Amino acid sequence: GESVGLHLPTLSVQEGDNSIINCAYSNSASDYFIWYKQESGKGPQFIIDIRSNMDKRQGQRVTVLLNKTVKHLSLQIAATQPGDSAVYFCAENSGGSNYKLTFGKGTLLTVNP
Amino acid sequence: EAQVTQNPRYLITVTGKKLTVTCSQNMNHEYMSWYRQDPGLGLRQIYYSMNVEVTDKGDVPEGYKVSRKEKRNFPLILESPSPNQTSLYFCASSSQGSHQPQHFGDGTRLSIL
Helix, strand or coil, X not given: CCCCCCCCCEEEEECCCXXXXXXXXXXXXXXXXXXXXXXXXXCCEXXXXXXXXXXXXXXXXXXXXXXXXXXXXXXEECCCCHHHCEEEEEEEECCXXXXXXXXCCCEEEEEEC | CCCEEEECXXXXXXCCCCEEEEEEECCCCCEEEEXXXXXXXXXXXXXXXXXXXXEEECCCCCCCEECCCCCXXXXXXXXXXXXXXXXXXXXXXXXXXXHCXXXXXXXXXXXXX
């Protein structure tokens, strides 16, 4: 498959454990944040999003936490499965524009059976 | 099936030979965007389009052109490709700018020799 990055931060977990992937964003004016999952050879796939008027949002097995004080975003994956192995990106709508997303460099999650 | 389709998926070509990467979406989305993905740099936005006949530069527009004559299509044009444009390219679309999740295509791997 396609390699999406070199020297990415990596997280290795055991199947069934919970995973936490962290992201620091840059712009205190950003008002929309989103997490994507990218598997080898595929395009990024939407996981969950959150607006700046919230500090937590839950989906199926995933939770996003937003801490605006320290400009930090995290993605929690419950009961991690081998199919969760991928690169995870956070992105922010930054610069006060409605039209641009700025992506983080990604974290490689490896789930060991 | 809702999808974003890019063609070609892979292309090897030579410096200076004009090429076009096509992108088509079947979701009636107004917003479309092009990104390039490079190791260590993540996803960077090249151009985006808010609607038909409306396009604007992203973070790395140099050496690229786009057009949006129809809502469903958003081709990326490299008039005179150079080796530094060797990259993995993704097209994406969403219903309302970057405050909604973007749907990504599966990518186009360009190699410029």
